[in-house]
Amino acid sequence: MYSHILSIILFTPLVGAILLMFVTRENKDAIRWIGNIFGFLGFAVSLPLVPWFWALKDRAGFQFVEGAPNNWISTIGAGYVIGIDGISFLLITLTTLLGAISILSSWTAIQERVKEYYVWFLVLQTGMLGVFMANDMFLFFVFWEAMLVPMYLLIGIWGGPRKLYAAIKFFLYTLFGSVLMLLGILFLYFHHHTLTGIYTFYLPDLYATAPKIGGHAAIWLFFAFFVGFAIKVPMFPFHTWLPDAHVEAPTAGSVILAGVLLKMGTYGLIRFSLPFFPAVSMTPWVRQFMVVLSLIGIIYGALVSLMQKDMKKLVAYSSVSHLGFCTLGIFALSPLGLSGSVIQQINHGISTGALFLIVGILYERRHTREIAEYGGISNVMPVYATITLIMFMSSMGLPLLNGFVGEFTILQGTFMENKVWAAWAVPGVILAAAYLLWLYQRVFFGSVQNPKNAKLTDLTGRELATFVPLVILAFAIGLYPQPLFQILATPVNNLVATVRPDYPGLNKPVVAAQPAVNANPDAATPLPEPPKAPAMQTAPASGDTNQTGVAGRVERRFSAASAPSSSGESRASSPAALATKNTPPLVPVKTAQANLAPSPAAGGK
Amino acid sequence: MTTSLTQSLSFSGTDYVLSLPMLLLTLFALGILMIDLILPKQWKQANAFVALAGIGFSAIAVVKLHLAYWIAEQQGLGVKNVGFMGTLLVDRYALYFFYLFLLGAAVAILMSIHYLEVEHENHGEFYALLLFSVVGMMCMAAGYDIVLLFIGLELMAISTYVLVGFLRRDKRSNEAALKYLLLGAFSSGIFAYGLSLFYGLSGSTNVGVIAQKLQENLAARPHDPVVILALLATATGLLFKIAAVPFHQWAPDAYEGAPTSVTGFMSVAVKAAGWAMLLRIFLWGLFPLRPMYVPLLIFVSIATMTGGNLAAITQNNLKRLLAYSSIAHVGYMLLGLIASDGQTNSTGIMAILVYLLVYTFMNLGAFAVITSLRRRNVIGDEIDDIAGLYFKAPTEAILMLVFLLSLAGIPPLAGFWGKYFIFLSLIQTGHYTLAAIGVLYSVVALYYYMRIVNAMLMRQPVEAAPVHTSPAMRLALTITAAGTVIIGLFPNAMISAANWSLGLAQGSQHMAALLR
Structure with missing residues (x-):
């Protein structure tokens, strides 16, 4: 178990998906139970990793490594090698947790083609975990692309009215970025061969040779990778797929999309772009360019959120703003900025995941997300209103809750690098408070005006169960974030030392x-x-x-x-x-x- | 490999062994024509099984040739692979294509059995013609003499013209056959003209001698207009056969009108044969002219990717859509020939071989699904006909999803490997712009493949007729799907096979066959 823990985590959902294929499609309850059991099992098997990884957190490099380079497709030098460091550890835990929660949240929301839904969802789970675990560029690319298919189908089959448009847009945008990245990967692969005479996709080997690429080639490559990741994040000019995909996706799809999928972009920037091209990342104009894009994302996302009439769209645009903070932290290129960025990614997964669940619960009851349709909901759904308030506070970065920790650290890290950058980022925090509180006021306060809202039922036990772990985590991280910083210290310091040896x-x-x-x-x-x-x-x-x-x-x-x-x-x-x-x-x-x-x-x- | 032109003008055992795969197919094809006369109407399916048996025996003969190579390699000996006075060259390259043609033909036959019954055209000639065309293809892959190459081409083409028009009662089928025949004959004429000029320039019909003489000629007169004219005429004929823009106009019409199983067969085996001959002529015979034809190929390749992909977007007929998509795939494959010359870099050539193999599986699979949509009174080749397929036949729909994703080049499916090696060869040789154009067009391609997926999985059925798949069709689907998935996940064997067929030793960058 100990030595194969990552493979077990990776393939548990896939095993569930394969098992589900043998259940007849009419047997909906059995399918739901099996889906949920494997969703939960996926989370349960990742729990032992927490103490085990904690014991190894100060070690540099990848831990729990399985497989060997070149053991999969020896003719081209691709291998099944998986391993994690602090950054991927946190994202994996987030993925398994959000996966279990989203599967639980779909119990009543999905009534059609139930079997396929759970099959694709579990396949998606494996794909995402693979992206965070892969220590081989080729394996990474396979997971990165293969994961698009189940997400495309989740949006396209169970989505809202414009689902076909949103699904194909999501697929095309992401594929556009990843094919350019493929060329970049092939260049690195070939470059490694020119230097060493060995064809391999093994990540640590590429870490050794990629920084040796200089001149214009490095800049082109940096941007080939950057476009792939920036579309996924999504950074400012590449973000237009996100509102469509989020709004049309089913609730659980939105939770996973916001909670995990977007993190693949930031993860890619941290894992690949920075260590492969340290010199380019530190080039002033490149860095400035990235920071400006992040700042535009922060402010633009927040302003657009402010004027949304659709709750889900509001939350979707708030993601653009929050992810802007994450990329800002990355390109602050300081230990504080990077740690803050990773912590903010986790926090965004928790709080925005919860926000999508919150929207989903109202939508399931009323089948509308128009803010104007609601008002005074706190009178009829008090528990729901309380949880919503907590998660809104967490998302806007109120102290003692998780959002504050990440944003503050990012701002601190950025401030130490450049005061102007930090100054431009701060309005994002204020605007976040504005759009969330205003939303809360319009939906929950006042008296119930719309008779359709008068008889809404409060949260059921199952729905409450989806929120409890998120609320607990929001408080836990907010009150005592130290363990996260400890886990991140080694990988982040190493990364900064790589990119800026004189830091x-x-x-x-x-x-x-x-x-x-x-x-x-x-x-x-x-x-x-x-x-x-x-x-x-x-x-x-x-x-x-x-x-x-x-x-x-x-x-x-x-x-x-x-x-x-x-x-x-x-x-x-x-x-x-x-x-x-x-x-x-x-x-x-x-x-x-x-x-x-x-x-x-x-x-x- | 010994090019012995001095052999005496008599047949030997070697000739017999080398041509055995073709002889067996011819015998079985003739046998089918005779058996068909005595078969009662309800037993016409037997023809298909005779044809499959013929393919099986032919495959055994190919395996024997393969074993001979293997044993010779083990013992470090040479292989006698030249027959018929230097006209037939059954090298490893040819063997690779033999397997490919037999595979394509076998799956096409499996697809046809039920389909022809539905169309009321269940005649023995269909299978005989199919086998004859495979014989022609084998001559195209193994011909080392422009006369044999041309005879092979014509044998294949004429068989295919008839197959395209096999649905005699269907106007579309007749129209397609006539168009294909006229344009095909025209292009064959141009091709023959080019070859005759090369004969005039070199005084020989042997591909190896032509290469030698061209090299000498080129040294004496670098810009001989006759050479350029001959090259252009030959290239036109070859590019027509693989349906590259601007010689692609026949493809959508022929593909749409032909019986669906024949369309599948044409898009993989006939196309692979065109490629086998194209590579044989461009890399062996016309190798000295490479600096002249590469710019031409760059233009054709970009035009093919553009034309194929953009035209496919607006198609509403599945067969037409896949026809344009197969044109686009030719564009990617041409990139491999541009990147690699077989001397300094062979990845691109190997990529083309890999591409043709994976394309056989995934494209035949897609056409198999479309074939199974053909029911009584339902033509079943419009996008609307496939709408809601998931509700009627979930297995077929999921398999179609696999084939389409593979065609779009999503890993870990077989189609990804074709593109992977093409782009790798471009990166290796520094053709970054072409690589970027290629990958961007593969994003465009995803759009029209996903249109089919959208219709299949996300729309409600337009017409309610249930889908029936015969056992043979299920076998065809199993073979193609297994090939697509297994090659995708574990491509080692396929990569080694492609390397072997080009004589690429481990780590060697050269095609041994070219170094003779």
Whole structure:
């Protein structure tokens, strides 16, 4: 179980989908039960991962690695390799939780073609988990594309009136981005072959060679990947598929779409764009461009939300705004910004997922989402109104709830980089409060004007059960976010160290170069503060002298381990670094490469 | 590989063994024509089984040739693969296509059994013609002499003209056959003209000798107008056969009018034969002219992708839509020939072979589903006819979804691999713009495939007639679906097969066959 935990998590939903195919379609209740059992099982099998991962959270690189490079399609060098780090761990847990909740929420909402619905939903679940787990570019791409099909069908079959349009738009937009990304992947693959003579899609190997691409090629590639991810996020000019898809999708589809699918874009930026092209990411105009797009997204999304008449559309546009914060945090390129971004992604999954459920509950009762149709709902549905209020507060970033933690950290991280960027982002928070509170006022306060609303029933036990875990998580993260930061510290610091080897004052020493750090973060010596932290700086050198990608794996480990010493003497002599050299690595060396590989850019300053 | 032109003018055992796959097919085809006379009307299905048996025996002969290669490789020996005084070259490349043609023909026969009964055209000649056309295709793949290539082409084409017009009572079928015949004959004439010029230039009909002489000629006169004229005429004939824009006009009409199972057969086997001959001529015979024909191919490829994809968007007839989509696929395949010359880089050539194989499975599968829509009084080839298919025949609908997604190139289905290797070869050789154009057109392609999916899964049925699939059709669907899914998930064997057929040793970038 321990060594195959990721495969078990990945394939549990698929097993459920295959089992469901053997149930006759008339037997709707049996189908619902099996669907829900596997939805819940998918979440249950991911629970043991929490303590297990917690124990390994300070290790650099991918954990729980399964499979080996090139073991799937040996003729082209693609492998079934899965593994997780802190970032993917959080997103996987979010995926399994939201998956279980959305399946539970569909019990009464889906009355037609029930069997297919649960089959596609479970297949979708496997596809999404695969995207977050893949340690092989090819495997990643397969999951990334294959997952589009079930989502397309969920929107297209069980969607609203304009479902066909929305479904095909979703599919075409995402495919457009991903085919360009495919060309980018093939370029990296071929580039790796030119440098090393080996054809492989193995991610840590590509981490080692991709940053060596320079000049215009790197910029083109960066944008090939960027378009793929930006469409998924969606960032500002690419966002038009999102309102359509969200509005037309069934409730559970919207929850998954907002909660998980959008995170694939931000995950891709963090996992691939930054470490593959560190020099391009740090190029001032590229970074500025990304930040401006994020800021436009934040403000534009919020303003458009403000004037929506349809509740679901309002929530959909609020996603554009919230995801703008996430990308802003990513391109702040500081540990705080990146941690904040990941935490905000989790929070957005929790709170926006809940918002879609909330809208779905009213829609199931009244079959309309027009805000004007409602008013005074708190009189007839008090429990529902309370939960809605909590989730609205969480979404708008009220302190003590989860949304605040993410947004605040992102703003803090951005402020330290550039005060102007942060200043432009702040109105987003205010506008979020405006559109959500105004929505709440119009729907819930006052007296019941519309006679159709007079007899609405409050939440049933099943509906309440879908909200309870989300409310608990919203409070838990809001009150004590420390564990999240601890889980994210290692991967985020390593990432920043990769992209900006000269970044000052990381929370803990840069352990990017070491395969297995089991030292307590507090025991390590922090870096000496450099004279001043430049707010904006040019890209660190792209050249690299002390590491050749061709080197054998073990040699690479040591040569890379010495890399930081060229930028700061104190780092090499830190206890953590010394300890590692003597301790045999607890993880296979291959997995450790993930972080040590891209470090060559050290010494750029 | 020994090109022995000095062989004596007599038949030998080698000739017999090399031509055995074709001989067997011919024998069975003639047998069908005779048996058909004595078969009572209700027993006409027996013809199909005789034809399948013929394909089976032919396949055994191919496997024997394959084994001979395998044994020779194990022992490090050469293989006698040249027969009939240097005109027939059954190399590994030809064997790959033999398998492909037999597979396509077998599935097409399975699709036809019930279909012909519904159409009241259940005659033995259908299967005989099908087998004759396969013989022609084999000559096209294995011909190493322009005369044999041309004879093979004509044998295949004439059989296909008749097959297209096989529904004698159907006006569309007659019209399609006539159009196809006229344009086909015209293009064959141009093609023959080009070949005759090459004969005049080189003094030989042997492909290898033509290549040699062209090389010498080119060194003496780099811009000989006769060479250019010959190249243009030959290329026109070849591009017509694979239905590349601007020589594609016949394809939609012929595809729409032909019996659906024949349409499926034409779109895979006939097209693969055209490709086999095109590659044989362009990479072997006309290799010295490569700098001249690549710009031409770039133009044709872009035009083909554009024409095929954009025209497919507006089609409402399923067969016509798939006809345009198959034109678009030819455009992608041409990219592989542009990227790779077989000397410095062979990925593109290998991509074309892979593409043709996966295309056989997925496109035949799609046509099999459309064929099963044909019922009494329902023609079943409009998009409206497939609407709500899920409610009437869920299995067929899901299989069609698989085939269409595969055609659109969504991983992990077989169709993805064709595109993957095409784009890989373009990236390897630095053709970034062409690669970008190619992938963007594959997004356009998704749109029209999804129109069919929308109709099948998301609309209510327009007409209520139930869908009936015969056991043979179910077998055809099983074969094509299994091929599409299994190759998609585990393509190793297929990739190795394509590499083997091009003589690409592990890690080698060259086509051994070209290095003779």
